[in-house]
Amino acid sequence: MKRDFSAFAKKGFVLLDGGFGTELQKQGLPGGVAPESLNLSDPERVKDIHRAYARAGADVICSNTFGANRRKHTRSGEAAALTAAGVRLAREAVGEDKFVALDIGPTGALTEPLGDLSFEEAYDVFREQIAAAGEFADVILIETMSDLTELKAAALAARENSSLPVMCSMTFDESGRTFTGCSVECFGLTASAYADFLGINCSLGPDKIFPLIKRLLAVSRVPVFVKANAGLPDSMMNYPVGAEEFAGEYGNYVDIGVSVLGGCCGTTPGHIAAVKEMLSAKKPVKHDIPYVSAVCSATKTVFIDGVRVVGERINPTGKKAMKEALLNGDNAYIAAQTLEQVEAGADILDVNCGLPGIDEGEMLERVVKFVGALTDLPLQIDCGKADAVERALRAYTGKAIVNSVTADDESLDALLPVVKKYGAAVVGLTVGREGVPHTVDERLALARKIVAAAKKFGIPEQDIFIDCLTLTVGAEQEQAMNTLAAITAVKREFDVRTTLGVSNVSFGLPARKLLNTAFLTMAMYAGLDLPILNPNIPENMQAVDAFNVLSGRDAGCGCYAEKYAGFKDAPSKPLAAHKPASEGAEPGQGDAKEELFYCISKGLDRAVDVTRAALAVHDGLWVIDEMLIPALDRVGENYAAGRIFLPQLITSAETAKKCFDEVRATFADASGADKGVIVLATVKGDVHDIGKNIVKTVLENYGYRIVDLGKNVPPEEVVAACERHSAKLCGLSALMTTTVDNMRVTTEAVHRACPQCKVMVGGAVLTAEYARKIGADRYCRDAAESARYAEEIFADAKK
Template sequence: MTREEWKELIQSKIVFLDGATGTNLQKQGMPVGVCPEKWILENPEKMIGLQREFIRAGSDILYAPTFTANRIKLEEYGLEKDISVMNRALIKLSKTAIREEQKQGLERKIYVAGDITMTGEQLYPIGKLQFEELVDVYKEQISYMLLEGVDLFIIETMMSLQECRAAVLAVKETCDLPVMVTLTFNDDMRTLFGTDPQTAVVVLENMGADAVGLNCSTGPDKMLPVVEIMRKYSSIPIIAKPNAGLPHLENNVTVFDMEPDRFAEEVKKLAEAGASIVGGCCGATPEHIKEVVKVVRDMKIPTVRENTLRALTTERRTLEIEMDGKFLVVGERINPTGKKALQEELRNDTFEIVNKMAEEQVENGADILDVNVGMNGIDEKEVMLKVIYELMNSSEVPLCIDSSYVEIIEAALRIYPGRALINSISLEKEKFEKLIPIAKKYGAMFILLPLSDKGLPKDLEEKKEIINIILERALELGLTKESIIVDGLVNTVGANKKAALETLETIRYCKQDLGLATICGLSNISFGLPERSFVNATFLALAIREGLTMAIANPSQNLLMNTAFATDLLLNKEEADVRYIKRVSENPTNFVSEKKSIASGEKKGSSPVEEAVIKGERKQILKLVKETLDCGKAPGEIINTMLIPAINKVGDLFEKQIYFLPQLISSAETMKTAIDYLEPMLHNGEDEKKLGTVVMATVAGDIHDIGKNLVVLMLKNYGFEVIDLGKDVPSKKVVDTAKEVDADIIGLSALMTTTMMEMKNVVEMAHNEGIRAKIIIGGAVITENFAEEIGADGYSKDAQDAVKLVKRLMQLVD
């Protein structure tokens, strides 16, 4: 069955399935307790006759009698070696029934669906059956049915959403035929494993199911509320295949209490509620199907949603993401960076802290949990899967899979039993080409990060261009806008005064012009500023006003969280008042005011050149330097007695948190302007001796260089020769350059947990090459503990500390 045939079928009419197989064959003598498939093959005329009756009743699709013909079920009867022969023969029976009817003048097209169901074995971590084993079990059965030309597949009578996922993947990885999925729901409108109708729809539709619905367990009257919910959430056809009422015993024979005419009237209600593919399950005879066709066939095809739902899920519940709804928080704490206790647990395969972090973040208001296990000394893929399994059972909120390794993201998505969020997909070649198809395959949402192989976008227009390129490609591959959340890409306002405005415009553009949800990490906006929490909270309020959908943050920060709830309140979002009152009542914000004396930085008798550097007066510095030269001061004297003492003072103020990143950058740039002017004069008359040679680089895979650039600037200002290799630098190039120039120091920077391991590669390569240079590391995600772990010679927390570290390692007088 081609995709075009499927589309034509579901758009042209209400589609009719067949009725029951088991209960009808039992009426014809099939004993209870036998292998149904074996009995059918021993009595083929019974099956062929039944299916011919269903065709005459009006069925468009026949379920081939392969229901439990998988390896695990057949093993119960000692028939596992016959799996190929049995599946192929069972498909042939349905094909034979169609041919026999064609001989009698049948002209309409009848399709054969290969029937797949649960194996009866419990999946890990509840049972012992591994997810991949189950996929292989289904693939094996599917492959044999394909040999006989099956038209499509039905995965039916499912109670586990995870097993549905395994079966859908098995079909998708084996062929391109349509696949329908139906689950069985209890009276509480949940499956045995606790999945509700909307969660089943969201997960299976986004994984590529062509129709989804429910079958068995109840009559059509009890199915009505489930169908109504599914229609609300689904943009694909809804299937309803109910039992013929409730079963009861008559003369020791099970019978169902709903006659064909009443059954048909109840199925009509299901069609009115949104089911466009209907049939019958246990107790439904050809007469039941005939009446359904008679009553329903002229009905208008139910409409479905025009777009998919913007939502994430666990296995049991759905988190709707509304553009103008409740602001959402992605908890960021499950990340080993800087957390020694968590690192130790992950190395020892214990997850008490992981579970505690998950619980605390959810209690504090996290709607989604980001999971990142990137660290030294572990198999990241193996640990990621173990953490996912832990959180599958302990967490009530959806997960955000955070890794820069494509294979780790795919492995996590494969076993995750709901709909997860990928953090993240950029225009970097590896992610752009591989991760978008992976998001489509597993039905995941993803964070669109507007970066490219060139690095950070140079301006707002380039950022928008990257967003549109990734969006266009995602749409080409069948993803929808509702699957994408754009990262506003927050830069630090201390380094770029327009950073906040550019991010706010990105948020507005994505929501208003493109119809895309947005996300951002907040802390970067305030890096290097005093009282950062106020900057973060204020920026958050502005961003929510522009339409920010969610943020990655620590939900234990009350000021931030309470600001988010207050902003929702002021924007009159639904039930925001109740949420705000509950939030602040349980989590009051306590402000502690700690006044700091902001020193002018001027020492008594300091020169105008020193004052200009301390104040960051870049526009004035050359004028002042020239005036000082005119007064008879030598270039070297200006550097040694004015510029260097000034930058030392700035460093002291920075360490005391009296000065922050903007002042540090401004002062360093001012000093650089002066040094650049004076340096040629030194070579003309004064022999300036460099303190040492430093090779600096941002490691391979990392395109962030703000911190590295500042270190380069500071080291140059202090008289070091610095060879700046830039960002995303291969490890071999770093080591080769250090060898070539006989460097005293190799400085490495990384901003992401996913690239920090490149530092270890440089350390090992340098040691193997016999490089004498000391290796120092730094960056937002780097810690002193990590430096010790990988064998680096030192760690610096910032640019000023890097200067001190280099001097200490080179045994220079500070």
């Protein structure tokens, strides 16, 4: 008979077992020995503990497989063998009377981008464990996670490779954050999509977890469970909370609607027996799933309980620079656009990679990962293709928004299952097969269709954001009011949120900002929650801030007063000419070359003015070749001679970059100023990339276009980039002795596939001799050296 854990849990309380590793340690297991290794070396001891918990009254016995993954047990097949043995022992110990949970803990590694574990590898590690458990388990318990990406990998591996119910639990500090910065809310909002139960375990005692469980109950869409420690241990690893006290505390959990309970570190069969006793006098309290409209990244939650601004700038449509940045992999431009919108106050960032002739899924995944690593703002995946959206959602940790479905069956049937699977929110565009609606009623009917379809797939109203469609007022004047009336009507009929791209309204008319801000204000008054706009235009954010005051949301006008305390209505006078710098001797005003060198070497913004003045009399290439490059070369010489040190070199390079940007603006074709492409990467296995980033900054400022592949880059990816860009130079860095061998492998691979491409290498443990030994073309001890080598390579290439 197949035991149905979900059905059992619906009927009443579920009691999980208690601490396992701490029980073993109490019996003298040495700290250096992994508990799961006993599954093969001392199975009777494992079974004894299981039996003790069964006798204490636990309904669920968790297998001794917490650390039985191949990141911790690296010998081939070892992890699977330990897992298989672990679940088998649990079943043998307690027979068919109890449920057996396959217990899965973290790999011990950190996922990308901060760590070296890719999502795919994490998924595969857990998939292997789940497969190894076979038929013995009734439920999968993923616990003690601190990294939401790793949790998602484990939960998806469970969902996609097993039909068993899934329980997911993370471990938090008292403030409700994990070590990676994931909050209780981010966990609840994100993981509700992947689990049948969400919980909190370990780290804290029952008193300290209680407020966190309340927070989890406030956002979770599935039942909640708890596995607290028996308090915080002293230095001799004694846990202070006794069985009676523990059970007493758990009574409070039952009263607020928690019906699945167990123990973690320091709890014993005695604790579990006491909880059993406490439960016998209680009845489960029903907890209703809360209505919460919110989205999140792994570390930041945005509740849609007022106007929330969606930044629209990461979108190539009609933006030549963004288009080129996406096609060329110019991450610096995308980074600048991201950070600028964050700075301007956007709450959510839209990411759109809609370009003809590309693999949109591949690009969307890449850009979502890149932007997601730069900012903690939640993202909106702007794409209507189900396969591309799925790739992006899989790569994104958090609760994203999918923008968008239309009220067309084909769109709804393709996208909504993906939205549901990954627990995203979704924008529903009120456009049907018949095209753009014109009346309020038509829009409302389309919204009705979208909401009904979403509910059919299990997507609640709070995750649906209806877009009533902005049309151009210059062409169809009456449509502006229809859009606004539709927003009000949709909000009246449904508990959905609304979104709207604002700026289309003014297309073709002068002074577009005027119309846009007026329309934005009217739309917010009509019930718009999520305007999609350019947050870098101050008037847009000002309209939102003013609306929040007038609508009473900005209580006491506090935010407004703080932000606009020094605000001046009239544009300020042109800035007075810069004063000469007070440091050091000033060169004569007549010598522009000297002056530019001086400004760059001191990191003065006036360098831009000097560049501009030079551009008035010379062409751009002359300014680069005769002024900027010589100035940078002298900075490099000063660095080599020890007259300046690292931060000063970088300050100079950053200043030079501003000058280059000034020159580039004068070129009709922006690529005219590019001196060539250089591919940079920190080799596979290495996550220390500060040296590579310094080299990148300096080379960029010499005018090279840098294809930065990041860190922990496999050799094939380096080769592919060198081939794609026909690069003449590739720079590799490695910090640790353990990873320099990957540098040799990568160097050889590049030389084999791209004979025209030179390879320069650098990093703390490298020497010129080692560089020669692994076949690199040049060892560069610092960033200035790599710039000199690049000059050599590209000068030769010109000839």
